[in-house]
Amino acid sequence: MKYTVYLSGEIHTEWREKIKNAISANNLPIEILTPNTDHSSSDECGVDLLGAEENPFWKDHKAAKINSIRHMTALGRADIVVVRFGDKYKQWNAAFDAGIATALGKSLIIEHSKELTHPLKEIDAAAMATAENTGQVIELLKYLCRDY
Numbered sequence: 445m446k447y448t449v450y451l452s453g454e455i456h457t458e459w460r461e462k463i464k465n466a467i468s469a470n471n472l473p474i475e476i477l478t479p480n481t482d483h484s485s486s487d488e489c490g491v492d493l494l495g496a497e498e499n500p501f502w503k504d505h506k507a508a509k510i511n512s513i514r515h516m517t518a519l520g521r522a523d524i525v526v527v528r529f530g531d532k533y534k535q536w537n538a539a540f541d542a543g544i545a546t547a548l549g550k551s552l553i554i555e556h557s558k559e560l561t562h563p564l565k566e567i568d569a570a571a572m573a574t575a576e577n578t579g580q581v582i583e584l585l586k587y588l589c590r591d592y
Contacts, residue, residue, distance in 0.1 A: 446473040447588065450522035450545075452515075453538040453555070454530035455481040459578045463526075466582040472589045477518040479511065486511055519544050524588075526581055529556040529564060539567060546570045555581050 451460045460478060467474050480486040490497070490506025497503040519525060525545035527538050545552050554571040555578060556564055568574045575581045 445589065446475070447523045447585075448475045448477060448521050449524045449526060449585070450477045450518040450541075451526050451528070452479060452519075452541040452545075453526075453528035454533065454535055455479070455483055455486075456530060456532060459528055459555075462578050463582060463585070467585070470586055470589075472585060474585060474589065477522060479515055479518070515541060516544075519548060519550065522550055524551045524553060524585075526553045526555065527567075528578070528581075529554070529560055531557055531559065539564075542567045542570065553581060553584060 555575045
């Protein structure tokens with residue numbers, strides 16, 4: 445079976461690259477979709493593309509709307525949505541993507557450390573699987589692609 449997987453969540457580590465490398469190394473039939481992971485261009489796209497804003501709210505508003513075109517398209521196309529919550533930042537956007545994925549009926553895999561179990565309990569309850577590390581996510585994807 446072939447899957448389209450959207451990798452949502454934190455952008456400050458190389459977890460997406462680990463998954464992409466494992467998919468390639470194991471020749472898994474998976475297409476990967478991602479948000480813009482260049483923090484600066486993601487934050488600045490609104491003013492870079494549509495003009496400067498004096499008020500930071502409108503600067504962020506423009507960028508969020510433009511980036512949501514990519515996010516919503518990827519969420520709609522995905523068979524599986526993987527959302528990783530890192531330990532360093534509060535990732536409201538990742539929680540939002542998890543909620544949208546659930547509302548769209550997508551299969552949801554959540555990844556986070558044990559320390560985030562309590563604050564993410566509702567999101568974990570909506571997930572089909574909750575992993576504690578990227579290696580576990582890779583093993584889940586490998587399992588799903590096995591031809592039995």
